[in-house]
Amino acid sequence: MSEYTTIVFILTASALFLFLLWAAVVSVKEKEKRAAWWFFSGAVVLPLMFLLPLFSESSFLDYFLLSLLAMMMIAGLLLMLPIGNNKNWRHPIPVKRIDERDTMFSRNELVSGSEDYLDYYARNPEKEKSDNIFRSKPGLLARGAVQYNPFHFASADASFDTVAEFKKAVDGPVAKEQVEVNAEQVTGYLKSWSKKLGAVDTGITELKEYHLYSVGGRAERRNKPIVKRHQYALAFTVEMAREMMMTAPASTVIMESAQQYLEAGRIAMQLASFIRKLGYEARAHIDGNYEVVCPLVARDAGLGELGRMGLLMTPKLGPRVRIGVVTTNLPLVVDEPLHDYSFIDFCIQCKKCAHVCPSNAISFEDEQEVDGVKRWQINQELCFNYWSVIGTDCGRCVAVCPFSHPDNTLHNLVRAGIKQSAPLRKVALKLDDLIYGRKPKPASKPEWADMH
Ligand code: SF4
Ligand code: SF4
Incomplete structure (x- = not known):
């Protein structure tokens, strides 16, 4: 493995670790246990994957991970393109007043x-x-x-x-x-x-x-x-x-x-x-x-x-x-x-x-x-x-509406992507189901309000 490839893998592992750890901390603060578990697990597993070549001589592993990284970057760039936004769409105007x-x-x-x-x-x-x-x-x-x-x-x-x-x-x-x-x-x-x-x-x-x-x-x-x-x-x-x-x-x-x-x-x-x-x-x-x-x-x-x-x-x-x-x-x-x-x-x-x-x-x-x-x-x-x-x-x-997540940097990044790209909307929805659940259970009442 070349020195250049080693640096690429270390930088990728560090970026993944920092991003996922940050997302996990945000989820803990939001009291989203399931999301925190997913992000913490990701922060451990995904960076490790990119650090494996440091302990292996296999050039196949290097090529596999470099290809994976390239695919992730291309997919990321494609998902950021403004696609499927139907700019000519106009919301409907009621023709009848409500009684x-x-x-x-x-x-x-x-x-x-x-x-x-x-x-x-x-x-x-x-x-x-x-x-x-x-x-x-x-x-x-x-x-x-x-x-x-x-x-x-x-x-x-x-x-x-x-x-x-x-x-x-x-x-x-x-x-x-x-x-x-x-x-x-x-x-x-x-x-x-x-x-x-x-x-x-x-x-x-x-x-x-x-x-x-x-x-x-x-x-x-x-x-x-x-x-x-x-x-x-x-x-x-x-x-x-x-x-x-x-x-x-x-x-x-x-x-x-x-x-x-x-x-x-x-x-x-x-x-x-x-x-x-x-x-x-x-x-x-x-x-x-x-x-x-x-x-x-x-x-x-x-x-x-x-x-x-x-x-x-x-x-x-x-x-x-x-x-x-x-x-x-x-x-x-x-x-x-x-x-x-x-x-x-x-x-x-x-x-x-x-x-x-x-x-x-x-x-x-x-x-x-x-x-x-x-x-x-x-x-x-x-x-x-x-x-x-x-x-x-x-x-x-x-x-449970995915748009109801808190107004913070993590969710606003997703919101910006959802507004921009139809393919990203599909991905965001799948991820929301995975991370938060399709039918999330009701949360416990805040401690101060838990009166019987
Ligand atoms: S019953 Fe509850 S979940 Fe269903 S529409 Fe009314 S408020 Fe919403
Ligand atoms: S379909 Fe989804 S995004 Fe739309 S209102 Fe219902 S929960 Fe919210």
Whole structure:
């Protein structure tokens, strides 16, 4: 073996060792035991393989390993090429507005025998039988639910109660004197300030009719047509903590989602109030009081694409976010939507959420025509029936999604590759299954929250 070949093997072994050891340490920090085991094993076995020639006279081994190295480098380079990205793809624009009264949260509010109940099921007789299934179950945050935990359910309820206090002030009086604004400047200010308040990402879109529900379906907004009053919508995301979401469908999940409904609500309230003080109309859209369909607004504001679960898939946190929206007449500069086909292509192949869904609510099929556009839609009845049995909002699909991994260098390297190359998406998916499992088990609750 030449001196040059020896150096190549030592450098390769060192690079592999350092990379895999780093990935293993990151996995330990993420409490991903299975991944840590794979990376540690790789950090031992793969570098050793390239060090074998140092202890052998076999020239066959040298040639074999040099060929293997060459193939690895060629494969790596090929996988980095921008292939299969369908640059002309444009996400579909809804042709029909959603009636909020058809959402499960609205149907859950119907009191049996009431005027609204009779009216709704007179218009939708096919839904009454299936809705009576969730009505026969304990319900969300109920004592008899499978995941009942008095501490966690009370914590979640406390967050929902707090956000409910905001509801009466989502809109309000506008300052009489209008501050003159430069659209670019105030847009930049709003984006920076929303991040300072706790948002992960913020985008702006022109408000379209299809962003709004056609008719309200919750509380005092029930049965009232929703009219477009504003020109712009600002959408932002807040992160749902991974250590809580990975416990899905346990009680700690609804604690977290309620907490982030509250965070998103608080930020939206502050932003809307700020805009009104400048002398422009603004409304915060918060838990239980949305006039807009948040994922659609956030998608058009450039924050992500809609995936197999029908949720917003964001570039850095996948679906592990909650969305807040403020609609306004303040002049703003709009963002370009992503129109990023890589999310759709990945979802077509992945189906991990469908595999773990305990209620079979997520389709294994490709996108289908729904209300005139090609998209995925979950079976909301099956999903909500399951929530009503366990008492939490489940979240298994969100927890296992490969896009939900933490926003750190290791996973962002993979995300960059997934965005760039269709072949790499296939490889990344196989590796994700191998390293994290196709059906990862729910994680234990954080120690501080493990109350019985
Ligand atoms: S789990 Fe897979 S299929 Fe489901 S939303 Fe995430 S990437 Fe798409
Ligand atoms: S929340 Fe649970 S039941 Fe609902 S779609 Fe996701 S995995 Fe299925």
